[in-house]
Amino acid sequence: MSPASKIIRLKAKVAALFLICVFVSYFFLKPIFQRHEKFSSPSFSDSRCQKKYQELYNRDRIDIRIVFGYKDARPARFVGDRYERALWLRPLLADCISGEGACGFARSEGDDELFEKEIAGPDGRPRKVGLRVLQSSVGPDDEENRNDPFQKWNSERVRKSFLEGLATADVVFYNGHSRNGGGPDFQPPMIAGNGNVRYKRYQIEKPGIKELLSVLEANHQATIKLLGFFSCASTRWFEKPILDLKKGIGLITNTQLVYFSDALENMTAALSALLTMKCQPDFDRILKGGSKADPKSGSTQVGIKSVGLLN
């Protein structure tokens, strides 16, 4: 073998060795870098915002409840919250793209409705986030559900979990019907003979919000810091009575009617902003970005409003 070809073979060996080293170190170091990214402490430009997040993340385990109300389409028989929950969960169970928070969750073993992941808290210490995602309906047909005793059981279970969350959870989001101020609602609606929802009755009796307010009033030691209503005109129906009662609470509401997919997007955006610990201007920007008017399609902006969370 000539010296020239020996040198070429040596160079090839060195190059191959180098490539193997790069390959091996990539696989060994990748999880370490990922873990570092996962547990890197967020930086805060605003000390008040940092304090708010320290309060929100003051427990080792953060309890977030996402409760889908009974999403009937009366006078049609269709009920959609089972499908909406499936659609909403999809990105949550997917891998995270850098900078996103509403992702990377895994279903808990032994609890089908609980989804968990670990993040770094505002102090850099790891926190476990437990996301309980509940749906109200048991089937897609309101006529069937009304006659199904399992529907009654499930509606009651979901209602209880929502109300319990107001006292013991850190964050509660409701995605459902506002029922003209009579919501939140987890059961088949009160309907008239023609199949239309009895909105007047909901508006006068206000069963859902009354119950919510009584729970908030009774629980002075409540741990809840943020309440979100991803439902039609929830600012109008729910903001004032809640803020009159609980001044310090963070509240996310919709100023106008909201289409279901916009409500889902907004809820994802709010969760993501919360888990990546965004302060108020960024939080609002992310929220609105989820459903901002698209100049090409001309879709209307969903007026989403957040108050009191981070300032």
Add this chain to the structure above:
Amino acid sequence: MLIFALLFVAIFGFASEPTPKLASWLSDARVLSGGSEEVRKNAIQRLKAMPKLESSLHSELEGKNRFLALDVISALKLKNFLDDLLRLAERDESGFFYNAIDSMIDSTNRERITTVYRSRVTDREQPWGSRVALYDSLARLNSILSPGVVEQSLQDPTPEIRAAALHYLRYSLLHWQNEDYLPMLELVLKKGSNKLKIQALFLISELSPAYKRRASAYLSSCRSDSNSEVRYYCLQCLQLQK
């Protein structure tokens, strides 16, 4: 010259206002549900009168406004979209494509759609949201699946599929009086999650007296279940037998 032309396109082409037609179909689509019947009727009339609506809907079916496009297709019963919807439904994560297809079913396409649904409901490659919708649709279509298929889904790794299969079982036992499905309740009561067991126990409470008597043999395992709520509803079912 070319640069000026490109600049012109960039400034006036991309920054132009939305076309009123596209904007208006979207705003009409938004009021098809959630509003009054009169609002819906007026929106449908305006949508029907819109020129080139179908081409706008076609271009949106895979985009951000796909759910609004589906609402319009359903409300207007645009059956020429059926092939596209069946194709796109395969990747649908929500089940809403199947709901739109359901709204188009008539005597001419019922068999074809049912055949597609039956083949996809067992396909584990399908997103689970879609498989839930497929179970719901097959129940509505009175399409009887073999007990083996339902049994497999009752043991699917995804809890939502298991619950949908049990909901289908409810249809088969209450509406079709199909006793072949009855033994599957035993499987659920032995191996299901607590919630699934309770779903099965409520179903047993709804059965006809003859089926209830047969199902009482399945209650032996849940009488001593570790979950108190399962035990409670199990004993309630046993009380009903007496």
